[in-house]
Amino acid sequence: xxxxxxxxxxxxxxxxxxxxxxxxxxxxxxxxxxxxxxxxxxxxxxxxxxxxxxxxxxxxxxxxxxxxxxxxxxxxxxxxxxxxxxxxxxxxxxxxxxxxxxxxxxxxxxxxxxxxxxxxxxxxxxxxxxxxxxxxxxxxxxxxxxxxxxxxxxxxxxxxxxxxxxxxxxxxxxxxxxxxxxxxxxxxxxxxxxxxxxxxxxxxxxxxxxxxxxxxxxxxxxxxxxxxxxxxxxxxxxxxxxxxxxxxxxxxxxxxxxxxxxxxxxxxxxxxxxxxxxxxxxxxxxxxxxxxxxxxxxxxxxxxxxxxxxxxxxxxxxxxxxxxxxxxxxxxxxxxxxxxxxxxxxxxxxxxxxxxxxxxxxxxxxxxxxxxxxxxxxxxxxxxxxxxxxxxxxxxxxxxxxxx
Numbered sequence: 001x002x003x004x005x006x007x008x009x010x011x012x013x014x015x016x017x018x019x020x021x022x023x024x025x026x027x028x029x030x031x032x033x034x035x036x037x038x039x040x041x042x043x044x045x046x047x048x049x050x051x052x053x054x055x056x057x058x059x060x061x062x063x064x065x066x067x068x069x070x071x072x073x074x075x076x077x078x079x080x081x082x083x084x085x086x087x088x089x090x091x092x093x094x095x096x097x098x099x100x101x102x103x104x105x106x107x108x109x110x111x112x113x114x115x116x117x118x119x120x121x122x123x124x125x126x127x128x129x130x131x132x133x134x135x136x137x138x139x140x141x142x143x144x145x146x147x148x149x150x151x152x153x154x155x156x157x158x159x160x161x162x163x164x165x166x167x168x169x170x171x172x173x174x175x176x177x178x179x180x181x182x183x184x185x186x187x188x189x190x191x192x193x194x195x196x197x198x199x200x201x202x203x204x205x206x207x208x209x210x211x212x213x214x215x216x217x218x219x220x221x222x223x224x225x226x227x228x229x230x231x232x233x234x235x236x237x238x239x240x241x242x243x244x245x246x247x248x249x250x251x252x253x254x255x256x257x258x259x260x261x262x263x264x265x266x267x268x269x270x271x272x273x274x275x276x277x278x279x280x281x282x283x284x285x286x287x288x289x290x291x292x293x294x295x296x297x298x299x300x301x302x303x304x305x306x307x308x309x310x311x312x313x314x315x316x317x318x319x320x321x322x323x324x325x326x327x328x329x330x331x332x333x334x335x336x337x338x339x340x341x342x343x344x345x346x347x348x349x350x351x352x353x354x355x356x357x358x359x360x361x362x363x364x365x366x367x368x369x370x371x372x373x374x375x376x377x378x379x380x381x382x383x384x385x386x387x388x389x390x391x392x393x394x395x396x397x398x399x400x401x402x403x404x
Contacts, residue, residue, distance in 0.1 A: 005035045007043060008079070010176070012143045014071055014191035021083050025057065025090045036079035057090040066107050068191035072140040073106035081106075106139075111194040113141040118200035121152060131158040132264050142167060144193045146174055151215045152201055154208035196220060203315040204322075209238045212319045216289060222312035227293075229254045234285025234320050241284045241399055243326035245317070246270075246368055247335040250306050254291035264370040268332075271369065271385070275392035281399075283324050287339045288313045290335075310339050321359065329361050330395045333368030352391055354398055362398040366391035 006020045017036075024034060059114070067082035075081065081103050117135060124133035131153060135142060141247045142149075142162055149158060150169050160167045168175040168182055175182035181384070197218040206212050232249035235258055248358040252262035260268050272279060288309050293300040304324075317339070321329070331337040337345040347367060355363035367388060375381045 003209050007037050007039045011038050012140050012190050017079055020084050023085055030114045031084040031087055052348040057130055059086055059089055063089055069107035069110045069194045070103050071191050072110045072144050075106055110139045110141050114194040134161040137162045144190050147187055148197055151211045154206050154211045203319050206319055209323045216316050220307050228290035231289050232259055235259055238285030240283035241281050241327045244330045245336040246286045246332040248286050248288035249291045251300050259286055268369040271389050274389050277396050287336045289316055326361055328395050328398050329363045331365045337365045364395040
């Protein structure tokens with residue numbers, strides 16, 4: 001049997017393992033014909049092209065997660081075990097029972113250590129110029145949780161000493177190695193952690209808007225997130241003095257990954273300009289960060305967000321408010337107003353008046369710009385648009401004078 005040697009760049013090089021596995025399984029290379037090794041100098045094998053006539057294959061998500069968790073173990077043959085698991089599924093054969101038992105035990109240990117690290121992270125990483133800690137790792141789970149650690153600590157530098165190795169996030173680059181000098185380690189080469197990124201993430205501890213944005217991009221807390229194209233987080237400067245909160249992204253926003261870029265967003269931008277509000281002084285976001293819709297043929301029709309979706313997204317909206325600390329909070333529509341005021345809101349009763357908020361800001365309730373687009377006749381649209389602009393001017397009038 002001809003042997004194939006695969007050289008990985010580092011002990012957690014999941015990216016190369018996955019690419020090589022896809023190519024080698026497509027060529028029907030059995031596990032016994034592959035030797036997996038790690039390069040001491042960081043080089044790796046380029047995957048051979050799959051045969052042009054090779055049938056495609058798909059692997060269940062849970063199976064791939066089990067393989068990724070196995071690679072985070074310290075088993076000497078972990079890459080071979082993970083490959084054998086994928087090969088068995090792709091060829092509809094039965095994995096070796098002894099190997100499967102070892103795989104499941106390794107994955108359980110990785111999951112347990114992931115939970116332990118996340119549970120104790122904030123206590124371990126005491127605040128300081130560079131947060132440092134020692135963790136008695138028995139697996140490679142800490143490496144796979146480097147992104148989690150980085151986001152939980154708001155992108156600030158940190159250093160984690162592990163048995164025989166060290167992880168160091170400089171604020172821009174992840175470094176890794178058994179001793180100085182440490183080498184850069186690309187986050188996108190690591191296996192995904194055994195738990196979803198946002199599981200156990202203390203969103204209330206995040207102080208960086210960019211860290212909150214990056215974490216929210218992976219959020220799958222509510223079922224709605226699994227159907228949307230992507231998370232649509234807020235947009236604007238962290239120093240913005242006004243925050244505008246709508247209900248949820250629409251179809252255009254879901255595709256673009258940005259809030260208020262569809263027809264309602266274009267109308268909103270025009271109204272902001274007429275009200276004399278500098279777009280750089282405005283942070284725009286939504287109560288719910290994913291597009292909820294029902295399908296009608298090829299169209300995706302907006303469906304109102306429910307209480308569960310609003311509650312699931314509440315920590316992200318709270319983080320935006322806490323980090324930005326707007327002086328004026330404009331609630332666009334009843335969904336946003338009800339979520340932020342903590343009670344049922346009727347626009348007609350609350351509109352066009354200042355509302356003291358619990359964080360010291362001034363709240364103003366008005367309609368959502370999409371309401372203006374739904375009005376039946378031109379006179380009504382003109383009248384209500386002028387009233388909307390007047391609400392925005394009222395909100396802006398509660399800003400303190402800008403400091404030079």
